Amino acid sequence: MQRIVAGAMAALIGLSGLGCLSGCTADATPAPAPSERPSGSASRPPADRAALRAAATATANARSVRVEAATTVGSALDLTSKGTLSWADGLTGTLTITYTGGTLADTMRELGTTSMEARYLPDAYYARMGDTFAAKVGGRHWVRYPWGELGRLGGDSGAYVSEQLRGAAPDRSVDFLLAADEVSELGPERVRGARTVRYSATSHVADLDDPELRARLERAGVTVQTVDIWVDQRDLVVKKVEKGRAASGALTQTAYYDGYGTKVAVRPPPAADTQDFQELLASQGAGTGP
Template sequence: MKRTTVWLTTAAALAGLAACTSSGSSDRSGKETPTASAPASLPALRSAEHATERARSARVRSTTVMGTQLSLTADGVLAWRDGLSGALTIHYTGGTAAETMRDLGVTSMEARYLSDAYYARMGDTFAAKTGGKHWLRYAYDDLKTLGGGADLADQMRSTTPGQSVRLLLDSDDVRELGQETVDGQRTTHYAGTVDVQDVTDSELRQRLQAADVTAETVDIWINEKNLLVKKVEKTSTANGRVTQTAHYGDYGVKVAVQKPPAADTTDFKTLLSQSGTNSS
């Protein structure tokens, strides 16, 4: 296998964290009987969108499963005041991409979102193969040069709790499914199927269409403060079903992320170039 494949697989593994959708179409089996009409649900969802955006930051823990390719968990803090920033600890729990990561000695890593790039601390085994540098820098603009890279870069910079609410606002069959206790909080459960052609955010719609997404299902749980407590998004792809579940809390938490030391950081674009030159 070419070393280039390793680095591309690494990028795919990192993308799994931020991905809110993927290519393909989705389905919802066994639809629940709605307890409220779509128009009646919209004011509550708009209140949730505004409250979540005003919070500016939150603690998040999530699980992402991408067919047989990858499964991972993430835990940390995110802020979305001016773009996305934050720090997460990621654990690779299964899939072919996780096996590749394990070959690099990586089963978990620290990830940092900053305005210029996404940084991943890969560990000592990885550093031994990259001139002793532990951090891998993914410049958002450089990611656009990869296949699907524009989508990856945009996902990394735009994934916030409010995006799930905005997607559900564009659903034709959004419905309220009643009261449920989630993470010890009283919440209202909303669900719907979102057709990409109906997404009103033109940038998001174009990104989804570029990834050949046709539809996905979205479930969200909103607490009494109109804040998103949990979301589940599902879609089916050529590589299998993708499911992402995220729990949010501690809204307004302070998020201070520092750029890793330059002397301990290697650039993904440079690494990819070197790998292509040295591949066998």
């Protein structure tokens, strides 16, 4: 039954779908498509902070977006996610997550699940498991992870997953660049046909200027993080590539954003078909440590 609980932990990985639960080894950013490669020299001039502040404001004010993302967690997991997110009043939204490879994906397939629905609500993150999983844990399909508890699951790994899930809104990536000591402007690029400017920053978390952001990442066990963003002519983030390393390993995620201002409506799953994760752990006799 421990494999059932491990499968439930795998369901934590959402859009930001980021977070090393175990076995992370790789740390490579996917090469951009030929149409998206930087033009000009390979030099990295300092970024225009005013342009980044404009991107932070415009992206935050848009309040919602459609997202497509691909995430690699070393050899442990490959997944894609697609859906809508809103940050108008806390983080809300719905994503469809598809497991495409890795050892955790193999575990999920054994549980009869190759894709799942994830819902972000102000109180918790909800993950819908498959029928096989539900049959083994009392018949309920949905697992509820309260935000306050999620950060304490699995030590540093759980905290890292919590931070990444709650930081899924694209304006958070601009906040990271603004808090970094050194940000480079890599020049104009095309992203899915749109003209953009690419910015990049790599920071040791201990050196970040933003005390709140630094504290959150340190609690999550993150030591080094790299974020590249592509900003269009409306000052909106349309692409992000993120690499991170925590105590538990390394990860890479590429996300595309469009349809800013789209309507986002999400409701909690039926209570009769939902179980809190802590209750699930207790019913299976599993602990919450690393």
